[in-house]
Structures are given as C-alpha cells and as structure tokens.
Amino acid sequence: xxxxKKWPLWEVFVRSKNGLEHRHFGSLRAADADMALENARDVxxxxxxxxxxxxxxxxxxxxxxxxNNGELxxxxxxxxxxxxxxxxxxxxxxxx
Amino acid sequence: xxxxxxxxxxxxxxxNALILGQRLSELCGHGPNLETDIACTNIALDLLGQTRSYxxxxxxxxxENVTEDDIAFLRTERQYRNVLLVEQPNTHFGFVITRQFFYxxxxxxxxxxxxxxxxxxxxxxxxxxIKEVSYHQRFSSDWIKRLGDxxxxxxxxxxxxxxxxxxxxxxxxxxxxxxxxxxxxxxxxDVSLLKEKYYQRIxxxxxxxxxxxxxxxxxxxxxxxxIHSEHMGYLLSDLQxxxxxxxxxxx
Numbered sequence: 556x557x558x559x560k561k562w563p564l565w566e567v568f569v570r571s572k573n574g575l576e577h578r579h580f581g582s583l584r585a586a587d588a589d590m591a592l593e594n595a596r597d598v599x600x601x602x603x604x605x606x607x608x609x610x611x612x613x614x615x616x617x618x619x620x621x622x623n624n625g626e627l628x629x630x631x632x633x634x635x636x637x638x639x640x641x642x643x644x645x646x647x648x649x650x651x
Numbered sequence: 652x653x654x655x656x657x658x659x660x661x662x663x664x665x666x667n668a669l670i671l672g673q674r675l676s677e678l679c680g681h682g683p684n685l686e687t688d689i690a691c692t693n694i695a696l697d698l699l700g701q702t703r704s705y706x707x708x709x710x711x712x713x714x715e716n717v718t719e720d721d722i723a724f725l726r727t728e729r730q731y732r733n734v735l736l737v738e739q740p741n742t743h744f745g746f747v748i749t750r751q752f753f754y755x756x757x758x759x760x761x762x763x764x765x766x767x768x769x770x771x772x773x774x775x776x777x778x779x780x781i782k783e784v785s786y787h788q789r790f791s792s793d794w795i796k797r798l799g800d801x802x803x804x805x806x807x808x809x810x811x812x813x814x815x816x817x818x819x820x821x822x823x824x825x826x827x828x829x830x831x832x833x834x835x836x837x838x839x840x841d842v843s844l845l846k847e848k849y850y851q852r853i854x855x856x857x858x859x860x861x862x863x864x865x866x867x868x869x870x871x872x873x874x875x876x877x878i879h880s881e882h883m884g885y886l887l888s889d890l891q892x893x894x895x896x897x898x899x900x901x902x
Contacts, residue, residue, distance in 0.1 A: 562684070583685075583686050584684060584685075584686060585686065586797070589793070590793070590797075593690070593789075593790060593793065594686035594687075594689075594690065597686065597689050597690040597693050598685075598686055598689050601689075601693055
C-alpha cells in the first residue's frame, strides 16, 4: 500500500544501559509523539537494546550544512595540540 | 484430574495464541508501513513464543514420543480448541486491529487469573506472558482510538470490523467440560467471571474512540469444542503445509 500522505519523521534516541547517555539510533515515521515512542520500542528495542527512549520530531533539529564543512571542521584538523595526548596518564586512571 | 483434561485445557489457551499468531504472521511484509509491519510481527512472535511454552508442557504430559511440533502441526481441524474470533481473516487493517483488541483485552484478564493456577508451569508462563500481552493491549487499544477518532473512512472501516467481529466475543466466556474440570482442580480460570470486566473495558475504549457499541443478542460459538468456521481449514493448510509435505522435516 502506498501512503498518499507520509507521516512526519522522528529521530530516536535510546539509552542502552542505566548510567549511559541516550544515543541516536535512527529515525522512523509516526503520526504523533505517542506513536513514535511505540514504534521506536518495536523497531529499535525489540532485541532488548534499551532501558529508555527519547523521540524528537526531525523538523526540530537544526543541522549544520555539509557545504560549510570546510570552514566549520577543517581548521581543527592540523591542531593536534588540542588533543590531550601529550600527557602520560597513570594506569590508575582507567578511562579518560 | 485426568492428564487428558489438562492437555485439552492447555490447548484451549495455547491454540488461541498459535492461530492469532499465524494470522498476524500472514501480514509480515504487508503492513501499511514499515513501523506497523514490525509491530504486528513482534506481536505474532510473542504469541508464538507463548504457544511454545504451553505446547512443551502439553507434550511432556502426552508421553515420550510427542513433541511441541506434533501438537502444532499434526492435529486435525477438530482437535484445535481456539475460539472462532482468532481464526477470522485479516480482511483489512480495521479487522486486524479489532480482532487483536477483542482478544488482547480478554488475554490480559485471563493471564491475570492464570497466574494463580495451582499448576506451577502454567502460573509461570502466565507471569512471563502478561507483560507482553499488556503491551499488545496497549498497542491495539491505541489503534482502535486512532482509527475510530480518525478520518471518516478509518472510522467507517473500524466500525465495520467492530460490528462484524462482535458476535465472536461471547464465546471467550464459554466454559467447556475441560474448563469446568480444571476449575474444580484449582488449575483453571473461571472465564465466565471475566465477562463483566471485559465488556466494561471494551466499551470504555470504543466510547473513547467515538465508536458505537453494537447491540447484538446473537452470538456464535463452537471453536472451543473444535467446530470451526470455514476459514480455519485454509489457515491450517498454510500452517501445516511443510510438515504434511515433508514429514518430520526440521529446520
């Protein structure tokens, strides 16, 4: 069946474990927020991937324009000194 | 308590899940959109999973050489104990949702009581399944409201399904001889006592969906005694095809 009017698009964020942040899992179509949440449950968490779901209408997301990638991101590429890689970390600090 | 009564009683619960699961499986890849397709298939898989637990118990009771597959695939039409409601065809999405809704509301009430069964395995299956089934009820109730309170066409279609399937709801509360026997033994649920609560919930949701509650005094039954509607034979010929064509085949 071809839907004449397509439902709006929603972005789905899933928290996979307590203590972790919600991560973007993908997108789906739904008529409203409630349906988006139920659809997200079925589409993205049916193999027990999550403990919490956020959905947000895709139209509410302001995205950077790929055309501007040059000025936005390239200047950072030759500035390795901005990474904290010049320090030796003690072994006791496991994750940094 | 005879073992055979218990086996028949288990069929009376499990066959509903199998046949409804089979009906939903027919939709796999044919849902109105990807998200709803996955949702319906998920429900089908939940139901088939529950069916397996019940059939494994029935197979254990039936003797060494009986497996869950024999029970699912090698019985004749008259030996299936499911209600007429669950074997009704998919017709259109309004029917799929209404059939699901009519069964889900009953299913939740049934499992709530089955948790108290003196048969530990049945009680454990009920405890596990009730979470899945509560979600099914939520899904189908939501869709009833969306379709009923949706567009003119969606409302007309879902009302058609409600009117058409209503005559199958009363059978859910019919007590067979096996039901009565299991009730006396503390194993079974008195489904006749669930009726009031059932129609109360159904009417609430239909009202919220701005749908009319049919005023029907004539109901159909027979499935629980093995007397099925004409749709059942076609359904079983699909369901049993592989085992009938290639006996004893395994995945």
